[in-house]
Amino acid sequence: MRKDRMFWSTAALSMVFLIHFGFTISTVGTQGVDVCATCHVNATCEEKADGHKVCNCMYGFVGNGRTHCQDKDECQIGANKICGNHTACHNTYGSFYCTCLTGYHPSNNMATFIPNDGTFCDDVDECLVQGICGEGAQCSNIQGSFNCRCQVGYQLENGQEPFRPSQDKSYCTAVDCGPPQSAAHTVRLSFTGTSYLSQAVFGCSEGFRWKSGNTTAVCGAERVWEGPSLVCEEIKCGDPPVFPQATHQWNGSTAVGSRVEYFCNEGLWPMGGEHMSVCGGHGSWTNVTLQCKEVDCGEPPSFPHAAMLWNQSSRVGAQVHYQCNVGFYNAGKGNVSLCTTDGYWDPVDILCQEVDCGEPPSFSHAAMLWNQSSRVGAQVHYQCHVGFYNAGKGNVSLCTTDGSWDPVDILCQALCGPAPWLPHAVVEWQNGTVAVHRCQDGYRSRTGSNISLCGPAQTWHAATLVCREVKPPISKAEVFNESCLRWKAEMNGGHHEHYTVQFVGSRAYQKAFQDKQMLVFKSGANRPELCMNLLPGTNYSINITAQTANFSLTISANTSIQAPPVPHVTFRDVEGSCPTLGLHRTIHPQDAISIYQVFVLLLEGKVVFDCSSPHTPHFYGCQEPCQEYVAAEVQLAGTGRKLFFTVGDHQWYGGYYNAPLENGKDYYIILRAVSQWAGVRKQYCVIWAKVKGASYIIESVTLLTGGSIGLVAFIVLMGYSYTWYCKKQ
Secondary structure (H helix, E strand, C coil): CHHHHHHHHHHHHHHHHHHHHCEEECCCCCCCCCHHHHCCCCEEEEECCCCCEEEEECCCEEECCCCCEEECCHHHHCHHHHCCCCEEEEEECCEEEEEECCCEEECCCCCCECHHHCCCEEECCHHHCCCCCCCCEEEEEECCEEEEEECCCEEEECCCCCECHHHHCCEEEECECCCCCCCCCEEEEEECCCECCCEEEEEECCCEEEEECCCEEEECCCCCEECCCCEEEECECCCCCCCCCEEEECCCCCECCCEEEEEECCCEEEEECCCEEEECCCCCECCCCCEEEECCCCCCCCCCCEEEEECCCCCCCCEEEEEECCCEEECCCCCEEEECCCCCECCCCCCEEECCCCCCCCCCCEEEEECCCCCCCCEEEEEECCCEEECCCCCEEEECCCCCECCCCCCEEECCCCCCCCCCEEEEEECCCEEEEEECCCEEEEECCCEEEECCCCCEECCCCEEEECCCCEEEEEEECCCEEEEEECCCCCCCEEEEEEEEEEECCEEEEEEEEEEEEEECCCCCEEECCCCCCCEEEEEEEECCCCEEEEEEEECCCCCCCCCECCCEEEECCCCEEEEECCCCHHHHHEEEEEEEEECCCCCCCCCCCCCCCCHHHCCCCCCEEEEEEEECCCCCCEEEEECCCCCEECCEECCCCECCCCEEEEEEEEEEECCEEEEEEEEEEEEECCEEEEEEEEEECCCCCEEEEEEEEECCCCECCCCCC
16 A cells, blocks of 8 residues: 555656646747757756647746746655655755665665655564674664563663663673572572572571471572571470489570580499480480499509509599609609509509619810719819810719719810910811811811911911802803803812703794703803793793803793784785685694784774773773774784784674674774793784775775874765674685
């Protein structure tokens, strides 16, 4: 019905124009005048049945046919009347054409149409586009548009329903109730998750039992757990039982797991049976079978070389004391035994051994006169060596009953006093008249005598030994310029040194990589330097060995990474909604730490791009309009030598959305390659392509170089706007 009505309206309109604006000129009285020669350039000449000729303006023009035929604006009566519903009318010189409004498409699948061919505008079902509402959302088509609502189990973020993701920036997220809360005195037995309709099952804790309520909690659509309503009551056993001839020890608790321990009364000892009662899960105490009997420990044990002090009592608590005989000492740790409740005397750690003072102490510069006896009362005499005298008050020591030698006040001093002190030297040996010196550790002798002598006047003639510090052959090693090695050398012998330098390189991001090299050379320099072929992005362990001095030093160094190798990219100037770009690249060891990022820059107003910036804007994170965003991020590890990428294919690459380009806009597509490791980042950028819109005039384009790559463009755009959809390549 709509097609027929539109066709009739257009035909009727043409008929009105012909009747109203026709202009007839009679040839009567004007013989010799050619009427057709006087018609307007936008008019046609027609001859009627009666022989008269008439000038009529062409279709799309109005006037008298002779002096003027001006353009007729067909759209002035309204787009709905001339083009149909959901249309826009566009007047042209001498004609017009129709287009469908946003959200509708023409039945002839052409961008423009004339209504007399039966074309009409029908609603576009946007819900046929998969994922147009996003995850967890349901699409419903309406005339000229569509609406989105969250499905059950999802909730709307940033807005209200109904919504459109591209317009409202709203989206649906899965319901997450978080961990369920346990009720009092309960434990969680099972748990299926925190999403919608997830369940958690609870039970009563140990010592409690179910009283009422539901044991299951369910995650609801409002992100709240529904339940559980479980109520648990504590299990009680009451007071423990009482037994004759026994007492019990109890903390007063009657809860499950509480314990009561029973003990026989004083003077009785247990004959056997269970002496512990426990409150069980059924609310009752376990049975106690303890049996008690009067205790008699009998006569206490005796020990060699020890006397026993005892009052003849063998009942519980009776004591017996032991004492070692004269000339013996207790080598154990005790001397008292008790009659215990189990009918036995408590074990006593007593061991009487004969006193032995052992070898007497020795004193510096003194001889010891001793008959080798170390029993109680034995003596030892001390006498100072020749050249020394006793500066103390005694020289005799006795072996005492406590097994030690009596302290003796003897001090043998040299006639010249202590040996003289030499810088950085120690006394290796002396006898009061002679002292031998040596250099202390870390120093060595260079000149002089190492012997000091005690003269007749009881004064030392000091040694002339000079000790100098021994410095390590290799120190202060360092790597400079990431390729050269230098260190400080100590030539203690004054000769050239033979060096061996070994270095091993490894990479955390390339497990199979290893770089081993070894260099051997000879040098007498105080600060040798050696340049090596160290590879970038590598951890090195470098060992330097001085072969003559038999000394090694190991240091570590890290070389920085390089910028990723530049791929072969051909700049393309393309038109269309979904250009596919390609590149060839070289496989490189840094691929494990390298990525490609595809930037889309809208050339509208002033646009500046900084290649060295770590900023990676997301399409959904920028303000409208989106001037710059990352459309894709590709890890180079596992990527082949060739890479093809279609701009605007609605896919996600490395967490970035490859958004469709807007028609009528101009874009630059920039490829940025980044290598990053150990806190160092290297990158470069190349312009991959320029995508042109439907119509454009470029006023100026400037490419900035230097520390970063920038693009500045001023662009005037004309044309129409619609959404591009691309298929993934």
